[in-house]
Amino acid sequence: MIRQMKQDHLDLRQRKTRHSLVEALAKLMVERPFQELSVSDVCRQAMVHRTTFYAHFTDKQELLRYMMQQMENECISSCIPEDSGSPRQFFLTASRNALHFFRDRKALYRACLDSGADTEARLLEDAAARQLYLRLCQPDFRQALHGSDPEIAARFYVGAMFSLIRWWLSSDTPVPEERLLENLERFIPSV
Amino acid sequence: MIRQMKQDHLDLRQRKTRHSLVEALAKLMVERPFQELSVSDVCRQAMVHRTTFYAHFTDKQELLRYMMQQMENECISSCIPEDSGSPRQFFLTASRNALHFFRDRKALYRACLDSGADTEARLLEDAAARQLYLRLCQPDFRQALHGSDPEIAARFYVGAMFSLIRWWLSSDTPVPEERLLENLERFIPSV
């Protein structure tokens, strides 16, 4: 079993194999439900031998997890604003960026949501909550919390935002993006 | 394939079979991860023939879904307060009830969270959001929204609450319950 944590240390062959498998999965997932896909299907599509698949991943769930972790890294790096203003501004900007990020990957992400990959989606929520938590802990903003627990507050608002995004993505006739963001501004106490 | 929508119309044998399977799954799930359980395992535990299993459910995911739907019905009926006061009071009371509901089923529900059953858990969130939405639409409370969209507001606050519950349940050293509820009161605008 191949278990490399650092992408850099991966053999060229390994990177090629993993890339093929991820591509194959992404392609098949938008065609039909994840649940109906077999490891054999993915390997056929990726032109990778099945034993090679098992050398990299224990099962198809783990491949899905791997794919989502890549999406998450992308998401985090493209959503976190460069200049950190107030926690409120940070949150609103990050939310807007996240909305755009997922809007551009709607087909694949909807498939992920319907595929029992939420456990992995929640890792992204964890990461986002941690980011907001760090902002809320800065001494400049502590008093803005009015005695609330920064960890709980971070969970609360990030959870709310992710819930909105999921709802927005899964709706066939989604609310206009601007309306969603306007509403969001009203819900966040101004600091 | 047996496909009865109304529980009442189920043959006694069918109800017995489904009950055994749900019981077996609940027992096995707290012992080891859902993913490691085979349909054969569940059937052995339930003393039900494997072909009978497939007469009721297409796979183990669907059995899990069925089990969670039962939990959800229980949850809804035990969390919705009888007297509907303001949306704020409704939300806070329902949240407190939900917290207690899940606290009492912690082991099983944690197993569910780690088992790719989130798609089903989200159905519960949908139902809760719909309940809050109905309250927010009542003419008495429309002005309390300050122009916000009731559907979006319902999603926002329910999503936030569920996120907190998930976090609270998955934490090994959870924040005291009262602290969570005190924080919650601060986040909800008073009406």
Next chain:
DNA sequence: CAAGATAAAAGACATCTGTAGATTTAAACT
């Protein structure tokens, strides 16, 4: 209670899953 209906069990089958050992192929290193 008996008759008819239907679900559960039983056995069989093709396919998929996850693993192991031996072999081939290709990347990495000096």
Next chain:
DNA sequence: AGTTTAAATCTACAGATGTCTTTTATCTTG
């Protein structure tokens, strides 16, 4: 470039999956 190293492939296997058909047991209704 040639050698070393390790990944990918190949073959084979036991167990699980999902779907049949047939037989047996049980429920429901008249």
